[in-house]
Amino acid sequence: MIAPEAAPAxxxxxxxxLSKRFGGLxxxxxxxxxxxxxxxxxxxxPNGAGKSTLVNLITGLLxxxxxxxxxxxxxxxxxxxxxxxxxxVARTFQIxxxxxxxxxxENVAIGAMHGNERDLTVRDSLATADELLELVGIAKHAxxxxxxxxxxxxxxxELAKALATRPRLxxxxxxxxxxxxxxxxxxxxxxxxVRDSGITIVAIEHVMKAIVSVxxxxxxxxxxxxxxxxxxxxxxxxxxxxxAYLGHRYVKRxxx
Amino acid sequence: xxxxxxxxxxGVVQGGLLALVAVGFSxxxxxxxxINFSHGAxxxxxxxxxxxxxxxxxxxxxxxxxxxAVALFGFGYVIQRGLINLIINAPIFLTLLLTFGLNLVIxxxxxxxxxxxxxxxxxxxxxxxxxIGVVNVxxxxxxxxxxxxxxxxxxxxxxxxxxxxxxxxxxxxxxGAARLMGIRARHIYAVTFGIAAALAGxxxxxIATVGSFNPTTTPGQLTLDAxxxxxxxGLGNMYGALVGGLVLGIAESIGxxxxxxxxxxxxxxxxxxxxxxxxxxxxxxxxxxxxxxEV
Amino acid sequence: xxxxxxxxxxxxxxxxxxxxxxxxxxxWIRTRRPANSWPAxxxxxxxxxxxxxxxxxxxxxxxxxxxxxxxxxxxxAWNLIGGYTGYASFGQVAFFxxxxxxxxxxxxxxxxxxxxAMPVAILAGVLFAVLIGVPLLRLRxxxxxxxxxxxxxGLREVVNNLTPITGGGLGxxxxxxxxxxxxPYFGKPGFYxxxxxxxxxxxxxxxxxxxxxxxxAMVAVNEDQEAAGAVGINTTLVKVVAFxxxxxxxxxxxxxxAFQQIEFYPTDVFDASFTVLMVIMVMIGGSGTVAGPLAxxxxxxxxxxxxxxxxxxxNQLIFGAIIVVVVVFFPQGVVNYFRDAVRTRQFxxxxxxxxxxx
Numbered sequence: 001m002i003a004p005e006a007a008p009a010x011x012x013x014x015x016x017x018l019s020k021r022f023g024g025l026x027x028x029x030x031x032x033x034x035x036x037x038x039x040x041x042x043x044x045x046p047n048g049a050g051k052s053t054l055v056n057l058i059t060g061l062l063x064x065x066x067x068x069x070x071x072x073x074x075x076x077x078x079x080x081x082x083x084x085x086x087x088x089v090a091r092t093f094q095i096x097x098x099x100x101x102x103x104x105x106e107n108v109a110i111g112a113m114h115g116n117e118r119d120l121t122v123r124d125s126l127a128t129a130d131e132l133l134e135l136v137g138i139a140k141h142a143x144x145x146x147x148x149x150x151x152x153x154x155x156x157x158e159l160a161k162a163l164a165t166r167p168r169l170x171x172x173x174x175x176x177x178x179x180x181x182x183x184x185x186x187x188x189x190x191x192x193x194v195r196d197s198g199i200t201i202v203a204i205e206h207v208m209k210a211i212v213s214v215x216x217x218x219x220x221x222x223x224x225x226x227x228x229x230x231x232x233x234x235x236x237x238x239x240x241x242x243x244a245y246l247g248h249r250y251v252k253r254x255x256x
Numbered sequence: 257x258x259x260x261x262x263x264x265x266x267g268v269v270q271g272g273l274l275a276l277v278a279v280g281f282s283x284x285x286x287x288x289x290x291i292n293f294s295h296g297a298x299x300x301x302x303x304x305x306x307x308x309x310x311x312x313x314x315x316x317x318x319x320x321x322x323x324x325a326v327a328l329f330g331f332g333y334v335i336q337r338g339l340i341n342l343i344i345n346a347p348i349f350l351t352l353l354l355t356f357g358l359n360l361v362i363x364x365x366x367x368x369x370x371x372x373x374x375x376x377x378x379x380x381x382x383x384x385x386x387x388i389g390v391v392n393v394x395x396x397x398x399x400x401x402x403x404x405x406x407x408x409x410x411x412x413x414x415x416x417x418x419x420x421x422x423x424x425x426x427x428x429x430x431x432g433a434a435r436l437m438g439i440r441a442r443h444i445y446a447v448t449f450g451i452a453a454a455l456a457g458x459x460x461x462x463i464a465t466v467g468s469f470n471p472t473t474t475p476g477q478l479t480l481d482a483x484x485x486x487x488x489x490g491l492g493n494m495y496g497a498l499v500g501g502l503v504l505g506i507a508e509s510i511g512x513x514x515x516x517x518x519x520x521x522x523x524x525x526x527x528x529x530x531x532x533x534x535x536x537x538x539x540x541x542x543x544x545x546x547x548x549x550e551v
Numbered sequence: 552x553x554x555x556x557x558x559x560x561x562x563x564x565x566x567x568x569x570x571x572x573x574x575x576x577x578x579w580i581r582t583r584r585p586a587n588s589w590p591a592x593x594x595x596x597x598x599x600x601x602x603x604x605x606x607x608x609x610x611x612x613x614x615x616x617x618x619x620x621x622x623x624x625x626x627x628a629w630n631l632i633g634g635y636t637g638y639a640s641f642g643q644v645a646f647f648x649x650x651x652x653x654x655x656x657x658x659x660x661x662x663x664x665x666x667x668a669m670p671v672a673i674l675a676g677v678l679f680a681v682l683i684g685v686p687l688l689r690l691r692x693x694x695x696x697x698x699x700x701x702x703x704x705g706l707r708e709v710v711n712n713l714t715p716i717t718g719g720g721l722g723x724x725x726x727x728x729x730x731x732x733x734x735p736y737f738g739k740p741g742f743y744x745x746x747x748x749x750x751x752x753x754x755x756x757x758x759x760x761x762x763x764x765x766x767x768a769m770v771a772v773n774e775d776q777e778a779a780g781a782v783g784i785n786t787t788l789v790k791v792v793a794f795x796x797x798x799x800x801x802x803x804x805x806x807x808x809a810f811q812q813i814e815f816y817p818t819d820v821f822d823a824s825f826t827v828l829m830v831i832m833v834m835i836g837g838s839g840t841v842a843g844p845l846a847x848x849x850x851x852x853x854x855x856x857x858x859x860x861x862x863x864x865x866n867q868l869i870f871g872a873i874i875v876v877v878v879v880f881f882p883q884g885v886v887n888y889f890r891d892a893v894r895t896r897q898f899x900x901x902x903x904x905x906x907x908x909x
Binding site for chain 1 (some may be wrong): 762763764767768770771773774775777778779780781782783784785786787839
């Protein structure tokens with residue numbers, strides 16, 4: 001279902017030789033992969049590996065230095081963020097970005113109003129928002145200000161906002177970072193539910209344990225390049241991955 | 257040719273004065289993210305202080321400078337400490353509104369005290385000049401310009417070489433971190449504003465010596481010039497303000513020679529907009545404390 | 552993916568929604584949000600009352616009130632771009648002057664009827680807004696404020712120097728007598744009515760927009776542009792449209808003002824204090840609401856007229872002092888203060904001051 005070369009015809013997202021340079025630093029270098037419809041792709045890597053840059057490049061917040069992004073086989077490299085959103089690609093932000101002056105319900109409703117079912121009226125959007133708040137489990141905060149939410153609930157709000165645009169592909173940027181164990185469990189279940197509703201997911205995570213349990217396939221980024229790709233179990237036992245996360249002394253010690 | 261050289265010379269001395277007006281404005285904007293609408297009013301207040309000294313005691317304006325500086329510093333310190341600090345964390349345009357209200361109060365106060373007549377500080381040397389080739393250089397303007405440059409450079413040195421300068425710079429870059437380091441932000445802000453007011457007052461005194469001023473049109477023109485120079489030179493950048501002032505002074509005097517009417521003003525505005533769109537960090541210098549520029 | 556794939560099928564989903572710009576606009580303002588109807592009712596009653604009492608008011612007072620109505624329209628217009636969208640323009644007077652001069656030049660030089668010249672003035676305002684909005688709306692905060700200020704100053708200088716067309720610094724006069732007049736002068740009652748309708752239309756437009764999907768888009772742009780783009784809002788388009796609608800209202804006000812004044816100079820209709828008054832009225836009333844600019848404009852204009860009549864030379868001084876005091880005590884605007892105070896039951900003004908203090 002994932003093949004770095006010769007992507008299958010159903011690839012909903014394909015990234016070809018994507019690179020991004022900030023001054024003298026390559027945040028991302030020659031990254032290629034594709035995602036098939038209905039799958040969950042986990043992207044992991046240590047801090048500064050280029051994970052968020054990857055999301056920003058795909059969703060049009062940044063322009064790549066070189067390379068291409070294709071959605072349904074169509075080249076969308078360098079498109080503005082709202083064009084990508086209307087290509088049915090939604091995202092969450094690692095540092096949550098709620099519209100602070102609006103209620104939680106209105107935050108989600110904006111996604112419904114300006115996303116892909118654009119014949120919705122304001123009233124319908126608010127109703128949709130209520131459904132989504134129910135789905136992610138923060139319905140009781142519907143009329144609160146987003147600033148009052150806990151970290152975990154703020155992340156759920158991000159998810160609900162993204163889902164409200166009716167995406168086919170959802171890019172989740174570190175939705176589990178900083179959550180407690182029980183909250184991570186809930187988040188994992190939520191991701192499964194989203195996938196079951198037919199949405200393809202690319203989940204960027206730093207928390208390795210969580211991602212392994214949800215992903216069909218895993219990519220490991222390190223210093224802006226893919227250093228491993230494959231089934232979760234294989235990737236986790238890969239020496240280069242362990243080295244990237246834990247340092248090469250640990251690898252040495254284990255092998256002796 | 258001689259005409260151009262004369263215009264250029266006039267532009268340089270005028271530009272030095274404008275730079276002195278702009279330096280404090282740029283400092284306040286860069287450090288506190290406050291656009292001081294009443295900056296021109298401070299300059300004119302300084303001019304009135306020196307004018308009073310001259311009228312009452314026959315004090316030479318150059319000798320009145322320390323008095324003007326101290327008076328305006330105190331005035332600025334109190335305004336910042338007592339008023340602007342109260343809403344410094346509010347949405348940015350409120351500080352602009354506050355200083356606009358302040359501007360109205362100061363200007364109308366001055367108008368009630370001194371009427372709206374044009375004033376000038378008379379000195380024996382104001383009308384004397386010497387010639388370099390075909391170019392006439394008035395002594396008063398040259399001295400004023402020289403003083404302006406010296407003060408600007410001195411301020412730049414204070415900012416980079418002294419504890420106070422570092423404290424101001426640090427507060428401008430990250431107020432929270434600066435406070436954690438033991439810097440008293442309220443005091444530092446007030447000192448910064450006081451310095452800016454004092455510099456404006458000195459500049460106003462110089463302008464009053466070499467030309468005329470009134471409380472209705474002079475302050476607005478000075479504030480607008482300070483705007484343009486700060487943007488050209490980069491916010492909070494002292495040397496940038498100096499170069500920006502000279503550029504504006506020369507451009508206005510030569511432009512005035514080449515173009516009829518006030519087209520030169522229209523062109524100045526067009527240049528301002530283009531600079532903002534293409535290089536918001538400033539055409540000449542780099543904006544300092546840029547961490548706080550966009551809030 | 553040929554004609555008419557079944558709804559819900561992959562093929563149907565794959566088809567990107569293609570819409571014309573007009574469809575997008577219609578889409579934006581369509582709303583069935585079950586709005587509170589009492590503000591609309593209250594507005595209608597107020598409008599009817601102002602219409603009804605006109606006969607009872609002396610012409611001098613009618614003139615005064617038409618200034619109040621004009622500022623209601625101007626404040627509402629500024630609120631669209633400065634309040635809702637969060638782009639504080641310090642150059643809205645450019646559109647005022649542009650509207651005024653378009654009308655004056657057309658009526659004076661070409662004997663065009665006011666009723667034809669006014670729509671042209673609005674169009675000119677919109678076009679100029681798009682022209683400068685596209686590059687300038689990329690700037691943020693103070694930079695946008697100064698760039699728009701520069702645009703207004705620059706436009707004034709252009710008008711000042713295009714003497715053959717605009718009369719330059721000597722001003723321009725609209726012919727209003729006899730055969731020379733393209734449109735008969737309205738007189739004080741006529742302008743009372745004109746500005747009242749202008750104010751009512753502006754309030755209605757802003758109220759409708761604020762409740763619509765476009766209103767939410769403006770707020771989203773104001774709050775966080777990256778997040779707004781991510782949920783599918785074309786932030787560039789929203790900003791430019793908000794700027795253009797604002798410009799249209801301001802230009803229309805300028806058109807009526809020009810006709811009312813008959814004779815004016817560039818420094819009159821490009822006076823930066825018009826912009827500043829718009830900003831102050833919105834900020835003091837409460838930005839991002841419909842009631843805020845309305846209250847701000849009525850309150851401040853009446854206050855300033857009162858001070859002018861009763862305090863003579865001191866009026867500007869006191870006016871400035873009042874601005875300082877209100878900004879310090881109600882930094883979020885009077886309407887927003889009372890709304891929040893009622894909601895949280897905290898009426899202490901000193902707590903309010905404490906929020907933004909260093």
